[in-house]
Amino acid sequence: MLGNRIIHRTADGVRIPGTWRHAFICNGGSYFLTDLFIYADGLIDCWELVTLEEFEQKLRRGWVATSLPEGGKASAHHLASWTFGDPYTWLTPDLLLAEVRDTVDELNGRPDSTARCLAAVDVFMADRTEDHRAAARAAYLAVPETVRHYALGDMDRKDRPLRVLVAGPGGRTPDERAEVVTQEQYDHAVAYFEEREQWRAKAASRVPADGPATSFAPAVKIYHSYPQRALEDPGKQALRNDYPAPITVGDLACPSVAHAYWARSVAEPEARTAVLAAESGAKARTVAAAAPRREGWEGARTAVMAGLLRAKYEQHPDLAAILLATGDATLLYDDADSDFWGDNGGRGRNWTGRLLELVRSELRAGPAGQALVD
Structure with missing residues (x-):
């Protein structure tokens, strides 16, 4: 999610919107806490401007680091240096790449993995077959784990109604707890999404007459x-x-x-x-x-x-x-x-x-x- 972290770069007078996030760069065996700058045209600045394909290669090689070794040396912009002790990170190359791809979609106003998941849920709610439930479950699992809690924009219930719905009565929720869903829990989840659809139907929507204001295919x-x-x-x-x-x-x-x-x-x-x-x-x-x-x-x-x-x-x-x-x-x-x-x-x-x-x-x-x- 972009929040207020909106930036841009200028390419000969053209403003390319972007955002940033923290990351570690591993160079010469040392780790540097820095920022990734992600732009709507699919370019990422990780100490050099690269395409999504090149970024994935840097992830796989460990240049953009998602694992931090015990005893590794780290620094942050010459402000401080330290040695990793019992480090823990939840990121993996696949997870970070998925988050970056979602960010590019979001910068362009295109459906990201969360939006695609909710679209699959809409299909299931309109026609509640097991095939449609399986498609919704697969779309949910395609959402990066780090952002699933925010899929519904509900800070009280998080994504629990979503997990219960795609599991179905008697099924297990797609999370670490793998709870067995009761009929009562499932009925509450269905009611949640029915109410959510009613609210969405009342919300005003506007389609730009000339298409998106800005849209970028991958560079x-x-x-x-x-x-x-x-x-x-x-x-x-x-x-x-x-x-x-x-x-x-x-x-x-x-x-x-x-x-x-x-x-x-x-x-x-x-x-x-x-x-x-x-x-x-x-x-x-x-x-x-x-x-x-x-x-x-x-x-x-x-x-x-x-x-x-x-x-x-x-x-x-x-x-x-x-x-x-x-x-x-x-x-x-x-x-x-x-x-x-x-x-x-x-x-x-x-x-x-x-x-x-x-x-x-x-x-x-x-x-x-x-x-x-x-």
């Missing part, structure tokens, strides 16, 4: 690479500007977007020819760097790149399909040579990623959807 990182040849199944590597996907722009035939961009950047025709003849996009950059820039290039380069990306994905439908498959995800483009074009761990402006998102939107609209933007 997609386009890692820095040096593709040398076209691949049968390139995956996200095909979204690199230096991926060998030839494009024709005006009267220029270019081996890749990178070649086209750097050829457009130079002032002299001889340099342009040399750039286009370079063996790779990286070498095209090197050749262009040694030549004078065109006048006004810095102000025009973003528009030039947008046009080149449109050409690439219009002329290569197979690569356009890869771009469209990223959905509405934030695209983080690594560029070791440029904090202007690359995100680079949150340090850069990520203009390539942003322009890819623009072109993706245009592709999705297509000819039939052009009226949407006219």
